[in-house]
Amino acid sequence: MPLTDDIRDLIEHETSQAQALLRDLATALPKSVEAHMLLAQSHLRRLEFSQAIIHYRETLAIEPKNDEALRSVGFCLLAMGDYEGSLAAFQQAFSVSSGAGALRFIALLFHRLGRVEEAIQTYERLLANAQPTSAEISPSLQGLAAALRDAGRPIDADHHIRHLIERFRREPMSLASGLVNRNNSDDFHEWSPLADKSRLAEMLTARKAVDPAGRFPESFVLPADRAALEAFAKGPDAPALYIVKPIRGSGGQGISVTADVAAALDQSDVVVQRYIDRPYLIEGRKGHCRIYCLIASADPLRAYVYSEGIVRIAPEPYDPSPDSGGGAAMHVTNTALHLGHPGLSISQDPQQDDVGAIRSLSALLRRMTADGLDGGAAFGEIKALVEWHVRMLAAHGLFARQAASSPPRGFAPKLFGLDVLIDAEGHPWLIEMQRTPAARGAPLVEKINGEMYLTCFRMGHFPLIDDATPPDLLAALRSDDGARRRRAAELEYAARGKFVLLDL
Structure with missing residues (x-):
């Protein structure tokens, strides 16, 4: 059949x-x-x-x-x-x-x-x-x-x-x-487990204990962390709301927000996080930012953050009060989850980057500045948050094991995404990581991602030698792999476009 x-x-x-x-x-x-x-x-x-x-x-x-x-x-x-x-x-x-x-x-x-x-x-x-x-x-x-x-x-x-x-x-x-x-x-292969929200939450929680600079909401993997969640819910820092996510969910599927921690405690194979209940609002609605990071080299570690990004906005006005009756369309900002919702408006003009449910990071930063916050400082904090995340991966040994597993050029550069929430004071919080962020989407998404992908190609593909190469450099490039790798790093940096080198 x-x-x-x-x-x-x-x-x-x-x-x-x-x-x-x-x-x-x-x-x-x-x-x-x-x-x-x-x-x-x-x-x-x-x-x-x-x-x-x-x-x-x-x-x-x-x-x-x-x-x-x-x-x-x-x-x-x-x-x-x-x-x-x-x-x-x-x-x-x-x-x-x-x-x-x-x-x-x-x-x-x-x-x-x-x-x-x-x-x-x-x-x-x-x-x-x-x-x-x-x-x-x-x-x-x-x-x-x-x-x-x-x-x-x-x-x-x-x-x-x-x-x-x-x-x-x-x-x-x-x-x-x-x-x-x-x-x-x-x-x-060690990038794959990071797509599991429970594995990532465990790593981020452990990292925050030794390097508290990164903003990441308290997270608990159930059922393993049930006792820790119960204790947190009774403590002085207990939040008003919790967000519950399936450990292998994607696209916002299966996410719920609750004030009843007991309801969360009964679940399994989920990550329960403190809900950031005072987000920066865009025209009264909650949004999140997709930030891109490029690992250009594992050894020596060299990475970049892209200075443009995508902001996705929920279709319903934000009201976290218990009697608001708000559901996923107010709390969950993945636009793919809300297709068909009457409040979801997506511009078909890629030149419009500050209208509707999908906007650019630069438009968000401009809006923050107009609202009395500091958009430039917010991006600086986003960069620092990405650096914190990459340092965590390095401390975990991911890059060292990758470098040891093959010849130096056995792996191409790695692009991944981070989902970041900006709070009402203009500070970014790391929410999730996307190991293989989607390339396609609305016209503005394709415009932003398209420019970024073109830059990725130029950063990774270039001749090392041409007719203008000085004889001494030519000799070094022919005989010394260290010289070849240094030359590649120079050419990569020159082609970086909107990518910003991380301080690691």
Whole structure:
């Protein structure tokens, strides 16, 4: 029996419900490839990689040459940090289909495993045989150039970088956004657990205990922190309201706000946070800022914050009083959750950055200044908050482990998002992190993200050597990887656009 698109939509928006339905369906239809694949995809949607692998392998037991299932097993193992297992899975997938996508992952894995010459040969094989319109060409040119630089062949690397830049000039937006999204998907596996709100809350709470400079609301993971939450609710700093979030929720799904801590205490697999009940209001409505951070290098650690961003505003006026009757449309600012709400107005003119439910960060800062606050100081505090967050990741060892896991250029730069709430005094609070922030959206979102993605490309892709390179620098770039890395950092900084270097 065919499965409908409704189930795929359910996986995207109500994953737990979809999983329960699909488990029953896979039990009822044990030979259904589609049922097992969709069940696997529902786990992949929640970044539950080990569970996804179980169901992909159930698919392969039914259909051993299912190319999508083979590649998905490889991707899950990559996301879990099992490079050898992932390599074997992609090699098996390539033996079945000879697909360019599997071959690119084989090259990527050779590079990360330190088998740099095999990576180069595999990328060259892919590029020699790929169709001119293949989506694998641009990431393969990027990967080949990185492997050649790690192999000490900067002139050969520059040849492929120039080819990539020519492709970028023909299709700048699609190429730049495609590379950012690929790089985020193929990032170091320790970024994935940070998408789990409980894991992130534990890390941020621990960091705040040793470095209290970062503003992050008190957070409790249930059921583990039930006793701590009970004690907090009885203490002198107990808030009037709490916000309750599913640990793997996204897009504002499943969030609730309550004054009754007892109701929160009865829940499991949620994060309960002190609710910031005095936010800065935009025309009487609550909003939050999406702030972008770019990790350009793990070793040495080099990172930037983007000085523009996106502000999303709730569709109903804010009134936190107990008798206001306000629900998600007042408290939750994720505009995707409120599509169809009569109070949600989204401008279709990307030049309008201070109207409707989606605005620019710069418009918000201007408005704050007009309201008697200091928008410039607020951005300075946002930058400091991003620095605090990146220092936390560094103290946790993420960047050191990434650097130790592969040759220097085995990983591309990493772009991630932070959701920040500005309070009534103009101070930013870190609310959540988005490991792979969405690229698409309203016209203003695409304008802001588009400019940022173009900048990301320019910061990461440039020849190190040209006809004007002085002889002494040319000699150093040919022979000394330290010189190559210093030169790359200089060129990256020169192309930074609206990115601001963090003080780490």
